[in-house]
Structure formats: structure tokens, C-alpha cells
Amino acid sequence: MTNSRHVPAPAPNSGTESFDPATPEAWAALRELGHRMLDDMLDVQSSLTHRPAWQEMPEAERRLFDQSAPIAGIGADAAYAYFRTHILPYGIGNWHPRFFGWVQGQGTPLAMLSEMLAAGMNPHLAGFNQAPAMVERQVIDWFAALMGIPGAGGLLVTGGSAANTHALGVARFAAVRARGGNVREDGLQPWPDGTPAKPLVFYGSAETHGWARKAAEWLGLGHRAFRRVPVDAAFQMDLVALRHMIELDRENGLDPFCVMGTAGTVNTGATDDLHGIAQVCREESLWFHVDGAFGALAALAPALRDQVAGMEEADSIAFDLHKWGAMPFECACVLVRDAAINHETFRAPAAYFAATNRGVNAGGAFFADRGLDLTRGFKALKVWMQLQADGIAKLGRIIEQNVRQARHFADAVAAHASLELLAPAPLNIVCFRYRTEAFSEAALDALNEELLLRLQERGIALPSSTRLDGRFALRLAHVNHRATDEDMEMVLSAVVSIGDELRVEMAR
Ligand SMILES: Cc1ncc(COP(=O)(O)O)c(C=O)c1O
Incomplete structure (x- = not known):
């Protein structure tokens, strides 16, 4: 590839404006600023251990953020100086070596640089005939194989909440279809043959992360549809109670459709008996989902793999790469064993996105047809780069x-x-x-x-x-x-x- 330093900047364009620097001198100034930004960031990242893990933001600093929108700009140098003085020192500290709050990853220097490359290239990942789409597909294939469900369909999304909600949405679509309905056409009730639909319910342990409640509400099930199964002394789902609740719910006119096991609960890191849940799901014809937001990645460590055994029996798995995968926010992955049903849940053909046989839209918007987002960024690059570099x-x-x-x-x-x-x-x-x-x-x-x-x-x-x-x-x-x-x-x-x-x- 041509070294961009030797490519002359285009001549100033009379009468038009752009966010690109307008002259060779302005490009040189931006290049110099970029180098300073990079040096500053690497200086901080390489000396974090000697810095406070967190510091309170003084009141005077907070007030700086009450100013109204700038009509005229202050220039890139001044904007960066503002960032360096008033923003950089006051993060929550999750990049620090002694940060252990919630479940937040630190990011890595290489992934940070990859984010710059991704944003610089700025490809649109609805799909398209392009190398960045190959990168995302490859990352998904790698993780499907590593999690034990090779060939699964999948998508990179913003976080664990989005990945889990996505999977529950697919499970809901599959459940309604198995009952003769079509949730995309008709919503949840009544079924097209006039049969009154019974309320769909799903199960997770009482230690399930809060995303499940939001998802139940958002998917139109209502949060009472999320049935919280008691846990034992090890904070694992009580499977006897699970079977009992399913039976009782059916007797009471409810319609169980899914059980979610957790690999690594948010409170204590407990992992449910995933083989046991898989067995219940097989016997009761229920979708088996695993929330492995951070715990699923234990499968990558030979000494820990047994702790999350059973995940490979799941119909869907959600996990974050911005937690134990060390990636900068945002990055998570959802895998659905039956790629076709994932596609049927979200596919939304549009004339303005119709696939062509050749050219840039050969293949069409295949990632957009797997999930909610149409416009999607190049999240996959940071994951791909880090794994290529370090394995x-x-x-x-x-x-x-x-x-x-x-x-x-x-x-x-x-x-x-x-x-x-x-x-x-x-x-x-x-x-x-x-x-x-x-x-x-x-x-x-x-x-x-x-x-x-x-x-x-x-x-x-x-x-x-x-x-x-x-x-x-x-x-x-x-x-x-x-x-x-x-x-x-x-x-x-x-x-x-x-x-x-x-x-x-x-x-x-
Ligand atoms: C078990 C579990 N599930 C889901 C989530 C939500 O993930 P995110 O914060 O990436 O949306 C978390 C977050 O900590 C979690 O620990």
C-alpha cells in the first residue's frame, strides 16, 4: 500500500467545506496532534499502576460540562487539550490494574489502536461484499467453534444485555412458530386459528442478571413471564424446583418456552448445572439459552473448561468480549445454533437494500438480517487483531x-x-x-x-x-x-x- 505520507493532500477546494484538513499544512498539524494523542494514551496506559485507581471530579470541573453547544469550534488542538485536562483524569478507573468493580474489562492497547483503524476505515457492517464482513464472520465462526457449537449463526452486538435479549427474541419466535403462530405477523395472541394463546413464560435462576426482566418487558411478555427459580447454597439453580415450577405453571394455564442457565452469575460467579438444564429442556421441549456474559469465556481456559460444561448443548449462547475478553466497550456476541431461525426472526428485506449478483452489495445486508441493527460498526476488528496477535x-x-x-x-x-x-x-x-x-x-x-x-x-x-x-x-x-x-x-x-x-x- 502507498505510504500516505508521500501522497500530496488534495488542493484546497474553493467554496466547499469538509471535516478533512484543508491544506497540506493542516494535514501535517493533524498528524502531529494524532501522534501526541497516541503518545499520551500509551504513556498513561503504561503507568496506570502508579496512578490513583479513581479520583473524584471537582465541582468546578463538573460545571465545565454545563456549557451550551459550541456554534463556532475551538479547533482540534484546544478540544484535545480540554479532553486531556478535564476528561481523561476523571474516568471510572476501569482500565486500572486494581479495578474489580461490577464486571468491567480494561481494554488493551492493541484493541485501542484497532478501534482507530476501524473508525478510520469506517465500513458499514450491515453486510456487503467486503473484507470487514469476512472478519466479523470469521470471529463469529471462531467463537462458535470455541464454545462448542460450530456452524452456529451469530452476530457481534453492543453488550451482554443486547446479546441475551436477542437470543430470547429468537426463542420467542421459535416458540410461537412451534405453536402454529407467527409472532412477527400477529404478535403474541391470539394464534391465527383463533386459539387463545396461553401466556408464554421462561425460567432462569433467582441469580439471573437484570437484563432478563427488561427483555421480558421489551418482548411484550411482561416481566411476570420471567419465572425466578430458587438457588441452592452454591447459588446454582435448583433443578427440582425448576421441574416443579414448569409443571405447576402448565397446570395453571401458562406456556413455558425457554430455560436460561447462567455461566458465571453476576453476584457470585456461580454456574448452573448446564447439562442438567439441557436435559430438562430436551424432556420438556423448551429452548435452552445460556447467559455466559463473562463465564462462557472460561471455556477458553483448559483448566476451567469443565466448569462451564453443558454450554455446548445450548440452543443459544450470549457472552461479552468487553468483559473477560479484554476488549474495549462495546463488544459482545450472540450465537444461535439454528442459524436459519435466527435469520427468520429478524430478516427484513427492503428494496433499497436488495442484494445484487455482483458488486458491493453482493450478498446483501446479511448481518442486518440477523439482528436489530442495520447500521453496524467494525467491532470485529479489535477482536480479530487481538486474537491474531496474541492467540x-x-x-x-x-x-x-x-x-x-x-x-x-x-x-x-x-x-x-x-x-x-x-x-x-x-x-x-x-x-x-x-x-x-x-x-x-x-x-x-x-x-x-x-x-x-x-x-x-x-x-x-x-x-x-x-x-x-x-x-x-x-x-x-x-x-x-x-x-x-x-x-x-x-x-x-x-x-x-x-x-x-x-x-x-x-x-x-
Ligand atoms: C451474567 C451477566 N449477564 C448479563 C450482563 C449484562 O451485560 P452487559 O453489561 O454487557 O450488557 C452481565 C453484566 O455484568 C452479567 O454479569
Whole structure:
């Protein structure tokens, strides 16, 4: 390819405007700015461990964002200076090596650069006859094979909520079709033959992530259609209860159509008995979906693969690449075993997108026909570049490293007189609290909540929190490829020392 440095910039165009620099000198200035941006970003990323994990944004800084829209611009240099001074220091810190909040990935330098390439090339991924579409198709094929359902249809989407909702939508379409209806034509009821449709219901454990409620509402099922199955002491779905609920619901005139297992629950990292759920689904003719938002990626680590066994029996799987896949936001994947039914759920031919036999629209809008979005960006490039550069094996090793560190942390918590593990830690999530005999449950909640805030506000580390059996829990969700063993030690000792400090303060 021609080196763009030697391509003269086009002559200034009299009377017209563009967002491209207008002169060779302006191109040179933008190139210089771009190099500075890159240097600044790599400088920060390579020194994160010496920076605070988070810092509060001062009030004066917040007020800068109340200004009205700029009618005249301030120029790229000034806009970048603004970013560097007033935005860059005040992120939530999820790129930091001691960030363990919610389940948020860190991103990688190479994926950041790939995002620049993707945005620079800016291809439209509705489909089309183009290499970027081949890249997305290849990424989907790789993951379908890695997850054990080679040949599945799939799509890259924004996140786990979108990927799971997509799969539930396909399951709903399949269920209505199996009952003789067509949800796309007629909605949910009545069926075309006049039979009154029974309310469709689906099942997931009580630990299912909040996307399920939103999806039930959005798909017109109503959130009561999402039946929450109790969990056992390991926070796994109780399959006896599941069978019982299905039977009872049928007796009560409801119409079960899907069971969702979770690989890696958001609260504790538990994985349901996926083989067991697959068996129930086979016997009861139900769609089997797996929400593997982060846990599904454990399949890439040889030592952890057994923990998510059964996923390969699913009709659909949703997982994020912006969590344990280390990709910058946004990036998730949905896989549907029966690619044809996925296509039938979303296909929407339009004259203005009709496929041609040759040329740029040969093949048509095949990705748009697999999901909701028509205009889609080149998310696949960052995934493809990272995997090409480092390989699946390295991602698997980092996932194993995170689990080893999380287990070591959980063991250290369990062994410490002032700390208490509040749930088993089978994968990468550790729920725990600082504890002292002298304090009531309410006081322990207050102490641990304050402990969390001090950890954050002192910029030491960023775990998040949850409630388990009514108790406030510090929650360390570890998908951090940057965390060293020393970072883990630092978090543990900071928790103990702030906890000790609070015990004394609160006892006064
Ligand atoms: C198990 C599970 N499912 C779904 C989601 C939602 O994913 P996203 O935040 O990418 O929409 C999460 C997010 O943490 C999750 O942990």
C-alpha cells in the first residue's frame, strides 16, 4: 500500500467545506496532534499502576460540562487539550490494574489502536461484499467453534444485555412458530386459528442478571413471564424446583418456552448445572439459552473448561468480549445454533437494500438480517487483531490467572480473623466483608459500605458491592488482565487496614 505520507493532500477546494484538513499544512498539524494523542494514551496506559485507581471530579470541573453547544469550534488542538485536562483524569478507573468493580474489562492497547483503524476505515457492517464482513464472520465462526457449537449463526452486538435479549427474541419466535403462530405477523395472541394463546413464560435462576426482566418487558411478555427459580447454597439453580415450577405453571394455564442457565452469575460467579438444564429442556421441549456474559469465556481456559460444561448443548449462547475478553466497550456476541431461525426472526428485506449478483452489495445486508441493527460498526476488528496477535491460548492463560488470583484472595479472606467470605468463590468473583464480633449486622453493613467508599476515594482500588442474604458484601469481580499478584495483596491489606480504622472510629 502507498505510504500516505508521500501522497500530496488534495488542493484546497474553493467554496466547499469538509471535516478533512484543508491544506497540506493542516494535514501535517493533524498528524502531529494524532501522534501526541497516541503518545499520551500509551504513556498513561503504561503507568496506570502508579496512578490513583479513581479520583473524584471537582465541582468546578463538573460545571465545565454545563456549557451550551459550541456554534463556532475551538479547533482540534484546544478540544484535545480540554479532553486531556478535564476528561481523561476523571474516568471510572476501569482500565486500572486494581479495578474489580461490577464486571468491567480494561481494554488493551492493541484493541485501542484497532478501534482507530476501524473508525478510520469506517465500513458499514450491515453486510456487503467486503473484507470487514469476512472478519466479523470469521470471529463469529471462531467463537462458535470455541464454545462448542460450530456452524452456529451469530452476530457481534453492543453488550451482554443486547446479546441475551436477542437470543430470547429468537426463542420467542421459535416458540410461537412451534405453536402454529407467527409472532412477527400477529404478535403474541391470539394464534391465527383463533386459539387463545396461553401466556408464554421462561425460567432462569433467582441469580439471573437484570437484563432478563427488561427483555421480558421489551418482548411484550411482561416481566411476570420471567419465572425466578430458587438457588441452592452454591447459588446454582435448583433443578427440582425448576421441574416443579414448569409443571405447576402448565397446570395453571401458562406456556413455558425457554430455560436460561447462567455461566458465571453476576453476584457470585456461580454456574448452573448446564447439562442438567439441557436435559430438562430436551424432556420438556423448551429452548435452552445460556447467559455466559463473562463465564462462557472460561471455556477458553483448559483448566476451567469443565466448569462451564453443558454450554455446548445450548440452543443459544450470549457472552461479552468487553468483559473477560479484554476488549474495549462495546463488544459482545450472540450465537444461535439454528442459524436459519435466527435469520427468520429478524430478516427484513427492503428494496433499497436488495442484494445484487455482483458488486458491493453482493450478498446483501446479511448481518442486518440477523439482528436489530442495520447500521453496524467494525467491532470485529479489535477482536480479530487481538486474537491474531496474541492467540486464544494467551487469553485462556490470563483467564486462568484471574481465577487463580481470585481463589487465592478468597482463601486469604477465609483465613483472616477480621474478614469473612459471604459466598463460595468458584470462578472469579469474591464476595466478602470486614467483620468484627462486637458489631451488629447493621453496623457491619455500615462499616463495609464506608470501607468501600474509602477504598475508592483514596484511589487504592475499585471493588463494587452487592447484597447476599440481606448482608452488604464487598464484591471483587476479577476480569483484570493487568492485575499482578502484588495488586491483589495491596487490595487485601488495604481492606484490612481501612476496616481496622473504621472499627476504632465506629466504636467511639
Ligand atoms: C451474567 C451477566 N449477564 C448479563 C450482563 C449484562 O451485560 P452487559 O453489561 O454487557 O450488557 C452481565 C453484566 O455484568 C452479567 O454479569
